[in-house]
Amino acid sequence: MDPQTPDQARQSGERRTRRLQKLRLNGPDPEPEFDRIAGIAASLTQAPLAMVNFINADQQMFRGMYVPPSDPDGDGDGDGRAIAFDLSDLPAEIPREAPINYGFCPHVVAQGSQLALDDVFAYPRFKGNPLVNEMGVRAYLGTPLRDHTGMILGTLCVADMKPRQWGTARKESMQQLAETLLSEFRLRDSLLAQQQEMFAIFDRAPFPIMLTEGPDHLLRYANARQGTAFGRVRQLSPGRQVLSALDAVGVFNAMDHAYRTGQTMTLPEAQITSFDSLTPQRFTFTCTPVRLSPSAPISGVLTVAMNITDQPTTESEPRQFAQDFKNQLENLSPGNTGWPQPGQGNESSVFLR
Structure with missing residues (x-):
């Protein structure tokens, strides 16, 4: 395969990042399925280190990892070799994450084929890699991890x-x-499609709603009313940046609190000149933390707005709507498997650009 130009590499990285975001794989959080696959890889090859490594445009994320257990008796690994593996050079708070130039996996992704290095020192291009200098790796075997659409x-x-x-x-x-991981990626897409059907029902709600992911409030879903009132935005955009008017009146502060504490937060009244009005309007915002299953950690925030300019302040209707939405989302997703991705193949129908 011909090497990519810098511009081609950047575009490929952006497409890969977007795909990982949609599959909710764009982070270093470990998952038992990927840890199990890493363990099988180590067993098949008799290697002391194995990883399932997802790579976006900026970093590597080891969602699956096998590292040999510590040996307090100093017996080594059974063939007279002592195994030393140290993750201290990686960020202490996120030990399953590494820079984009670390190791050999980015080369596998770039060339799109398996890379086997029997002795790294035999390849001047790889000899000075941080994985060699800092961790002592001398042999490497990496295989592209493709999803069922063919993307690496x-x-x-x-x-x-x-x-x-x-x-x-x-x-x-x-x-x-x-x-074997093709079925995992296919399952995630299937769940996303089911969640899309659920969103189509809620898209007809008469008040603005949006669903965000993570502490940065990446916009996963918004209904048509949200776009009409507060502006059409691109899927997966960081909400605080693209919806600055909502941030200015404290909506994202309330969302921060809901995400951090797990408690529903209400902004009783905020005055905004919405896109569909020439005069300032009064809104109340209800921010409800959501999970992908009842036992999963908080994954995002569902925010429901209601125009109260010409009616008394009320919390019951948006709270009930948010609870219904939350219950359906949790019941639909069997475990922490994938985030709702609106409009797959036709995003404009439910998610605003």
Whole structure:
């Protein structure tokens, strides 16, 4: 494969980031399924280190990882070698994250094919990599991790602290193991499609609603009324930045509190000149934390607005709507598997651009 130009690499990284965001894989949070796959990879190849590594435009995220257990008796790994693996050079608060130039996985993604390094020192281009200098890695085998649409999302990789021959059988086994994750990505897309059907029902609500993800309040969904009142915005945009008028009156502060505490927050009254009015209007905002299942951690905030300019302040209707929406979302998603992604294939129908 011909090397990408810097502009092509940037565009590929942006597309990959967007796909990972939609699948809710754009972060370093560990998942048992990916940890299990990493463990199988280590077992198949007899390697001391294995990872399921998703790579966006800026960083690497090890959502699956196998690291050999510590050996307090100093017996090593059974063949006379002591295994030393230290993650201290990675950010202490997010140990499963690394810079984009760290290691060999970004090369696998860029070239779109498996990369086998029996001895890193035999390749001048890789010899000075931080993974070699800081962690002592001498052998590496990385396989592209493709989803069912054909897009490369990252790698399934193994590494060793000594030179070794990976061999054809191990290379093929790693390829087959990577392909087993196709069903995981297909399942996530299926759940997103089901959630899209649910959103189509709520899109007809007569008041503005939006669903955001994470502490940065990435906009996942907004109904037509939200766009009419507060502006049409692009999917996955950071809400605080693109909806500055709402931020100015304290809506995102209330959303911050709801996300952080898990408690529904109400902004009783905020005066805004909405896009569909020439005069200032009075709104109340109800910010409800949401989860992807009843036992999952808080994933985002559902914000419901109501125009109270010509009527008494009331909280019951938006609170009831938010509760109904929240209950349906939690019941639809079996576990922390994927975020709702509105408008798949036709985003303009439910999510505002």
